[in-house]
Amino acid sequence: MIEHFSLDGKRIPFQPGQTIMDAAMQAGEYIPHLCHNPEFRPRGSCRLCVVRANGRSVAACTSPAREGLEVESDTPDIQADRRSLLQMLFVEGNHLCPACEKSGNCQLQAVAYYCGMLAPDFTHLYPVRELDGSHPDFVLDFNRCILCELCVRASRDADAKGVFGISGRGIGAHLIVNAPSGKLGDTDFDPHDRAAQVCPVGAILPKHKGYDVPIGRRIYDRKPVSLVGDVADHQEDMS
Numbered sequence: 001m002i003e004h005f006s007l008d009g010k011r012i013p014f015q016p017g018q019t020i021m022d023a024a025m026q027a028g029e030y031i032p033h034l035c036h037n038p039e040f041r042p043r044g045s046c047r048l049c050v051v052r053a054n055g056r057s058v059a060a061c062t063s064p065a066r067e068g069l070e071v072e073s074d075t076p077d078i079q080a081d082r083r084s085l086l087q088m089l090f091v092e093g094n095h096l097c098p099a100c101e102k103s104g105n106c107q108l109q110a111v112a113y114y115c116g117m118l119a120p121d122f123t124h125l126y127p128v129r130e131l132d133g134s135h136p137d138f139v140l141d142f143n144r145c146i147l148c149e150l151c152v153r154a155s156r157d158a159d160a161k162g163v164f165g166i167s168g169r170g171i172g173a174h175l176i177v178n179a180p181s182g183k184l185g186d187t188d189f190d191p192h193d194r195a196a197q198v199c200p201v202g203a204i205l206p207k208h209k210g211y212d213v214p215i216g217r218r219i220y221d222r223k224p225v226s227l228v229g230d231v232a233d234h235q236e237d238m239s
């Protein structure tokens with residue numbers, strides 16, 4: 001017998017073992033998320049997918065679906081919390097959207113639009129971060145990394161390479177490249193790696209091409225993230 005829970009009043013079927021996020025995605029219901037990709041084991045790090053399940057705040061991407069659970073996601077207070085989280089992500093890094101090649105194809109930007117974030121209410125930290133242009137085919141821009149760990153998981157679990165890692169904790173956490181030099185060019189990172197395709201922002205960008213698809217005609221320029229889904233599933237639309 002198929003079990004169900006409710007999401008903002010809608011009946012969502014699920015299989016045993018599925019999370020709230022898995023079942024919602026399968027039913028075509030969007031819960032904002034950044035660090036989740038169904039291909040990889042969930043990390044639960046961005047907290048954007050936090051919903052209220054029977055009155056308790058839980059991450060939808062790590063919480064199992066249960067029969068009769070009443071889940072709230074699209075409420076004014078939960079969306080306000082998401083806007084605050086998004087604002088923090090924008091001020092912690094250097095996200096200069098108008099000058100970014102990923103604009104319009106960026107999941108962070110798209111989720112921010114979806115959640116109604118208009119401007120950050122916090123002071124920009126403007127951290128000083130390096131750019132790694134050492135790889136012949138890819139540039140790594142640490143300014144835009146939101147520490148979702150998707151490249152870490154993809155390189156380790158799909159590519160069996162372990163090119164990326166996270167070092168440090170809390171505000172000191174940062175992305176690293178697993179090479180003695182710390183440079184992407186000194187790894188076996190390859191354009192065909194899954195890790196080359198999963199970054200939701202413009203932190204891992206291909207070289208030798210830019211603005212192939214004009215601004216205004218990109219993935220999230222055409223439809224909101226709630227209808228289009230994750231940018232990692234739309235590589236063909238970016239070239």
Ligand code: SF4
Pocket residue numbers: 144145146147148149150151152175198199200201203204
């Ligand atoms: Fe996530 Fe991209 Fe940063 Fe990797 S480089 S942790 S995929 S934001």
Ligand code: FES
Pocket residue numbers: 032033034035036043044045046047048049050059060061062
């Ligand atoms: Fe669930 Fe990031 S998508 S915590």
